[in-house]
Amino acid sequence: xxxxxxxxLEIVKIIEDAGGRAHIVGGAVxxxxxxxxxxxxxxxxxxxxxxxxxxxxxxxxxxxxxxxxLIRYDSESxxxxxxxxxxxxxxxxxxxxxxFVRSVEQDxxxxxxxxxxxxxxxxxxxxxxxxxxxxxxxxLIRAVGDAKERFSEDPLRMMRALRFSSxxxxxxxKYISDAISYQASLLSKISIERIAxxxxxxxKGQEYKAVLLHLEKLKVHHYLPLFKENSEQIKVxxxxxxxxxxxxxxxxxxxxxxxxxxxxxxxWKQSNLVKRNSLIIYxxxxxxxxxxxxxxxxxxxxxxxxxxVNVLQAIDVNIEHSYVQEVYDKxxxxxxxxxxxxxxxxxxxYPSQTKxxxxxxxxxxxxxxxxxxxxxxxxxxxxxxxxxxxxxxTD
Ligand code: ATP
Ligand code: MG
Numbered sequence: 001x002x003x004x005x006x007x008x009l010e011i012v013k014i015i016e017d018a019g020g021r022a023h024i025v026g027g028a029v030x031x032x033x034x035x036x037x038x039x040x041x042x043x044x045x046x047x048x049x050x051x052x053x054x055x056x057x058x059x060x061x062x063x064x065x066x067x068x069x070l071i072r073y074d075s076e077s078x079x080x081x082x083x084x085x086x087x088x089x090x091x092x093x094x095x096x097x098x099x100f101v102r103s104v105e106q107d108x109x110x111x112x113x114x115x116x117x118x119x120x121x122x123x124x125x126x127x128x129x130x131x132x133x134x135x136x137x138x139x140l141i142r143a144v145g146d147a148k149e150r151f152s153e154d155p156l157r158m159m160r161a162l163r164f165s166s167x168x169x170x171x172x173x174k175y176i177s178d179a180i181s182y183q184a185s186l187l188s189k190i191s192i193e194r195i196a197x198x199x200x201x202x203x204k205g206q207e208y209k210a211v212l213l214h215l216e217k218l219k220v221h222h223y224l225p226l227f228k229e230n231s232e233q234i235k236v237x238x239x240x241x242x243x244x245x246x247x248x249x250x251x252x253x254x255x256x257x258x259x260x261x262x263x264x265x266x267x268w269k270q271s272n273l274v275k276r277n278s279l280i281i282y283x284x285x286x287x288x289x290x291x292x293x294x295x296x297x298x299x300x301x302x303x304x305x306x307x308x309v310n311v312l313q314a315i316d317v318n319i320e321h322s323y324v325q326e327v328y329d330k331x332x333x334x335x336x337x338x339x340x341x342x343x344x345x346x347x348x349x350y351p352s353q354t355k356x357x358x359x360x361x362x363x364x365x366x367x368x369x370x371x372x373x374x375x376x377x378x379x380x381x382x383x384x385x386x387x388x389x390x391x392x393x394t395d
Contacts, residue, residue, distance in 0.1 A: 114143075
């Protein structure tokens with residue numbers, strides 16, 4: 001048994017010994033049955049957050065009003081939520097009311113899909129009131145209850161259905177597909193940030209190609225930023241899986257998006273970090289076909305090399321990660337700081353020149369020559385090399 005599940009069952013035991021009931025629920029149950037790696041283990045319990053807080057020493061109240069606390073147990077984190085139902089979703093985001101209930105079965109009823117609505121008890125026995133296990137075998141995403149109703153309660157579930165379909169390679173059942181094409185427009189009620197999380201997960205999923213096509217057929221893209229304004233864009237599908245917006249944005253920009261990176265960032269409410277990374281990757285991808293590889297990859301920080309290769313492969317460049325990594329590791333320098341020639345050295349060579357932008361321009365030229373191995377990164381050799389230049393012009 002997976003060690004995280006085994007530890008979670010210890011938590012269940014602690015709660016049961018104190019007179020409560022608890023179950024492992026949601027994604028961890030699904031992924032265990034599928035034999036897939038487990039992300040997080042969530043638990044549901046009959047105890048209130050207050051009681052749970054008394055039972056464990058390290059507790060973070062992350063969503064008390066919804067009955068959720070986070071506990072640290074044996075150096076792992078677990079979310080524990082009191083059994084509850086949800087009623088009314090007037091703001092399409094949070095249930096207006098959550099009501100604590102007595103049984104795990106009642107709790108499972110609020111969950112989105114049958115494969116996510118199973119629970120494991122302390123003895124490892126499966127509670128599966130909606131036929132989730134059968135749907136796992138069939139490879140089917142099916143709503144708990146009436147799909148239309150469940151999607152109008154929380155329209156984000158439509159995006160979740162698509163992303164699970166991509167992650168697991170499962171089909172959407174007919175009711176789900178019909179419900180999405182019938183009321184995809186409700187997605188406009190959902191915050192872009194939440195849609196963005198699901199869209200990223202969808203694009204990272206094994207079946208992203210088929211699911212992006214399906215998404216287009218169901219006209220979901222009419223409710224996705226920038227795809228709704230330029231609906232052809234959704235048909236432009238990356239040739240490999242892309243890992244998040246830092247890769248997706250440079251991909252779409254390179255593949256003819258009429259929007260600039262900053263517009264993508266704004267429309268999809270992405271962070272400044274994603275913006276910075278997108279700009280670096282785009283710049284490199286865009287220069288790939290007219291610059292030598294060392295010059296393309298030199299400005300890219302090492303942690304973005306993998307993303308750069310992903311985007312290149314996504315636009316059908318035939319290139320391998322290992323090759324680019326090798327070229328990167330062999331670059332004579334990785335930053336201006338490592339250049340064995342400073343601004344002062346340059347000024348010494350041209351004592352009569354006043355300071356000015358020429359210094360930066362010349363250092364760029366030297367840096368590029370070193371990166372391309374036209375000259376070695378040695379002070380003396382660089383000095384010799386610049387002697388072959390014409391003296392810089394002054395104003
Ligand atoms: P992942 O591996 O991506 O974490 P997950 O199934 O654990 O998948 P979460 O978003 O972490 O997904 O949610 C945990 C569980 O909570 C789900 O399995 C599902 O039972 C329930 N859930 C989450 N979001 C919703 C929702 N919008 N509507 C109904 N139930 C939901
Ligand atoms: Mg989860």
